[in-house]
Amino acid sequence: MKQLTTDVLIVGGGGAGLRSAIAAAEAQPSLSIHLLSKVYPMRSHTVAAEGGAAAVTLQHDSIAAHFEDTVAGSDWLAEQGVVDFFVKHAYQELVQLEHWGCPWSRQASGQVQVRRFGGMKTERTWFAADKTGFHILHTLFQTSLKYPSIHRLDEYFLLDLLVHEQAIVGVLAIEIASGELLQILASSVILATGGAGRVFQFNTNGGIVTGDGMALAYRHGVALRDMEFVQYHPTGLPGSGILITEACRGEGGILLNKDGYRYLQDYGLGPETPLGQPQNKTMELGPRDKLSQAFWHEQQQGRTIQHPQGDVVHLDLRHLGQRYLLERLPFICELAKAYVNIDPVTAPIPIRPAVHYTMGGILTDAHCATSIRGLFAVGECASVGLHGANRLGSNSLSELLVFGKVAGEQAAAHCSQTKVSDAVMQELTDKAAGPIRQLRQGDGTEQWADIRQQLAQTMEQGCGIYRDEQGLTASLLAIADLKRRYQQLKVGDSGLAFNTELLHALELGFSLDVAEAMCQAALLRKESRGAHQRRDANYTKRNDKNFLQHSLAYYQEDQAPRIDWQAVDCSMMPPAARLYGDAAKQQAASTSEKPV
């Protein structure tokens, strides 16, 4: 086994990981920083983000407005102090990226362009055509090459955290190319391992988005917060789940059912806006949870369209015209052509909701610190408290930057290595190597592909857009059974070098734990809020009396997690009804606009 000692270890080379690496390097250039990732950083799923990153930019916009949109969007489950910090720092972070070379789209005057985004009152989403995540990720990756203190461990897979007396002392990883284990001693560790969308069948996520970091922190006793909140994106391609960005609707795209009717007006999002005149927070620019739920109802009533790969509705962009589409949405045109053989200039794109984003994650405080000393978490794997029950599109890319910086600086500041004896290190490492040893020797009859497929199906069935007790209980039973079968896994590939089957098996182990936490938290949240919608008779409404609280899932071996509840910081804007379309305007007219 190889060994390595470093000051700050960052696991994850996506937007959050890279931003923290740069922040740590800038805070203390003398520190040694290692960035470990199971894929080359520019393959991280941040690359797939299309739409943009939010920050208050225009004269007529305000910090208070971004705050309100985010808190209302979260259905009052966001930590308001955290949101306040976020909205105040997002702009500087986007400017910082501009200074690092990000090719933001511009106005004729040379100033940065902003576009509309769902759930936001005002245009405040910065974009780089429709490849914003791609450009952010490459800008950060390329900029990180400037810093001699950032060392990369590309294609290393995190196996486990080494934790001693509630303090992080390092990690155990595997070099994918050789299959050799690597023990890393580190004073601080940042988890920036991304979300867990792949535990569902239809999702917009890349194959690597399997919840690894969440599961590892959780197994070491850190709570996973608000895991029941899983965002469906209303517009994924049928079959593959590939995302068709919300920016399509920001630019004026409309949604039609099988009768060619703009059905969103029937779901509290109207009135219908004239073609080519999209209005913030109305119709197609309502929030994602409401739009996905509307699809579900249309499907129940037989008003969706049949497509070879399942039921769909139509996203119509034709009225925007070829020139505009190629300028603003070139990637969408490319994706539609390649994956559903549709030219958006001449035909509507078939779409359906697909799992997109995990609002919940590793519980951290406002400084990205977890309950394990020296262990930080940031980005989609973390729950710093920004998104609550529903994330607003374009808030998370900004989150990676704002809190990536915080995490990097905090990790750099925390550089007191907890001293542990060699014997203790040996013991921790030995334990950490347990699962991979077991998989390598395992001689059961189960295949990872079967178990993963069944996990994805049961999550879709029991823990989807609408949930009820019966479905969730069934999914929990199914997961418990899959976990038993997982113990009988046989990895067919016995090679050491680049054994992706072994890695998939490990990822599946992580996914099973994360999925279980999602279902258990969903079962116990007996109300409907944001992305979590219950169909059971008494739970179809938001219930602030009992559930204006975060769920905290604590790992328990051999049984579903224990769920605790944590108060929400509502100190700046008291809970109110969450309204969109005309209803929101009426509400705004009758109450004061700026409670902050």
Next chain:
Amino acid sequence: MKQPETKPSDMQHLSVAIQRYRPEQDDTPVWQSYQVPYDDSTSVLDALHWIKEHQDSSLTYRWSCRMAICGSCGVMVDGTPKLGCKTFLRDYPQGLKVAALANFPIEKDLVVDMSRFLQHLTTIKPYLIGEPSLVQAGSASAGSDQPSSAALQPQLQSPEQVKRYQQFANCINCGLCYSACPQFGLNPEFLGPAAIALAHRYNLDSRDQGKAERQPALNSKDGVWSCTFVGFCSTVCPKGVDPAAAINQGKIVSTMDGVIQWFSPKQLDATPQEPTS
């Protein structure tokens, strides 16, 4: 992976031959054939998934996004470098052959060693060099209660200025162009199409002042002059980056550098515009 609604048994099948290499058991790569169910939407990547999940779990390849943006899944399809996730079985009615990207050392099956490629990217200093001009971008400054007065503001850059380099900023680092490049095949020290295109991207950026720092690498024997202008790199690029144009323009800049260093440095800005493509 995609889950076709129809059962695989009802679907058409196609023969997919794959070049296998397991370092611990094979001395040289060997070909293996599989019958893969497919429909109109099945990509080469979907076919690899199907084989891994149903026929041979040891089959090894890279992938992640499955939407042609992460750059992981480059392979040779019938001898041409392609993204597996953006190449469809429907276009190969006679069957197809899939192999690891040419010109890179094979690690296992379809996985190649990309470290040289990463090294070349790093060599050309792919980041903005020089202090940002702290232009106050007028009304672009944030709304009323934005904190911090002396805060950074974005630099101005017109859409035309963005357009000058944008095409070269679209590279997904897939490496297909290196597989297509006979020069890189002969001399792995050659910086290669993507790295030169990336250098060009920063050189063309109105916010950058690093051209002189990048020039030595570009102008070296393993830089632009290694290229014999075959142009296959641009043909295979899945993102329309046109690295051949970047190299060609780089040659002009390098030639002019030799001449211009006697004249005023200002003329360096006479970088040729990229051809419209």
